[in-house]
Amino acid sequence: MKSTKKFGINTTCVHIGEVKDEQFKGAVSPIYPSTSYAFDGVDIKRYPRYFNTPNQEMLHKKIAVLEHTEDALIFSSGMAAISAALFAFLQNGDHVIVQQVIYGGTFNFMVNEFEKFGIEYSFTESDKIEDFLPLLRPNTKVMYIETPSNPLLGITDMKAIADLSKQHQIITMIDNTFASPINQNPADFGIDIVLHSATKYMGGHSDISAGAIAASKEHIAKIWETAINYGGNLSDQTVWLLERSMKTLNLRVKEQTKNAQIMAEYLEKSEHIDAVYYPGLPSHPQYEIAKKQMKGFGAMLSFELKSHIDAMQFQRNLQLIKPSMSLAGLESTTVSPVQTTHALLSEQERLERGIKNGLIRFSVGIEEPEDLIADIELAIEKTLKK
Known part of the structure; x- marks a missing residue:
């Protein structure tokens, strides 16, 4: 064999x-x-x-x-x-x-x-x-x-x-x-x-x-x-x-990784986003290290909304992307780390780690990127009208 x-x-x-x-x-x-x-x-x-x-x-x-x-x-x-x-x-x-x-x-x-x-x-x-x-x-x-x-x-x-x-x-x-x-x-x-x-x-x-x-x-x-x-x-x-x-791990992750790159590049250009954290962006401080040790940059990213957009209200206004506790499913999800994964840390401990209230972790799924982009833009528009 x-x-x-x-x-x-x-x-x-x-x-x-x-x-x-x-x-x-x-x-x-x-x-x-x-x-x-x-x-x-x-x-x-x-x-x-x-x-x-x-x-x-x-x-x-x-x-x-x-x-x-x-x-x-x-x-x-x-x-x-x-x-x-x-x-x-x-x-x-x-x-x-x-x-x-x-x-x-x-x-x-x-x-x-x-x-x-x-x-x-x-x-x-x-x-x-x-x-x-x-x-x-x-x-x-x-x-x-x-x-x-x-x-x-x-x-x-x-x-x-x-x-x-x-x-x-x-x-x-x-x-x-x-x-x-x-x-x-x-x-x-x-x-x-x-x-x-x-x-x-x-x-x-x-x-x-x-x-x-x-x-x-x-x-x-x-x-x-x-x-x-x-x-x-x-x-x-x-x-x-x-x-x-x-059995479908490679197929799923490769599609999600491709979509994450597209979403990261889109978010980095948005006037409503302060920062995007994704190792596949040349602006990432460890981009060169990531290129050396990763075969793909992954399907996870995080972004910080500007202060005029409420992070929780933004997520409530999403229709396609699900605000959800976990990550890495076929479906795209978001989560506020201050409310979930890092809620057990004090505010000072979170800030020391760069985790701000406007930070959103984005697990990118297998949906078409244009549909995800439309969902984000509509959610931002609705949030700004509140």
Whole structure:
């Protein structure tokens, strides 16, 4: 059989990680929903919480191939994956360096949970490598980054972070959710552990909650030892749905990425927009870094409305684009980070991270860009009349 490393991306999405229907020869993977398996006379003692049911095992293979890693684990949410990965490599007395602008849920987890376990942490002043260096300590065990970051689409130089960490024998972790495996493969740049909210692009239809970790077999084995104690496994029905959804991952993300570029260029020219944050714009401060490490600039962007336009009223006036909590579905959505993803941060903490009240995060879907543009223009017009 042809090596999986030689398959095209669409072939990989469709065929790698499917469960073969040996009995009826069906075209799609069968579901194995059992929570109780034989323990005698079997090679593998299967148990859902051990991440080793047939559907789980095969989906791990798909994710690992897509992320260019040796192995992977699938979880019940992005935060289940993130917390399992961090706690696998951190213990009392250890220190972690964290990029300043990260997903609000991750930030909240760190500041509320780490101190309980005696884990020290330091946030950088920016996503530049120069800001990581002064924070190094003898007890630093992990560097945690997110690129593109949520919600300002900042870009961190992955190779620079990986090189610095290897010099000091530090584990690197990245939240790769916004890019997806289609637009970015951090393992190719030396990052040790790749994390995803699989709820987003991997699921892609706004109906699945899941998380994923991709890494070497050695690192996955260490994470597994911790993860089995936290109960973050995903039900096999949802595993099956996720595997089905990932068959179209490349098709969906490429179309969304193309649309996002068009929308970013349109918004940057609008007289009602103060700023647009999208790594595919030459005006983005890390545009050159993004070009080096991304295969596509992604389908996420953010923009700041000028002060004369109320951000919430603008979103209420949208007819096609949905104001919605999550992101990365086929449908375009917006969200106000100050109301949702970063609501747990204080106003000062948000402002320090550049998150203003007029900021809107825009997840671009597969609709025609001209329809999205018309919807935005009509919403602005209605808002200005209020």
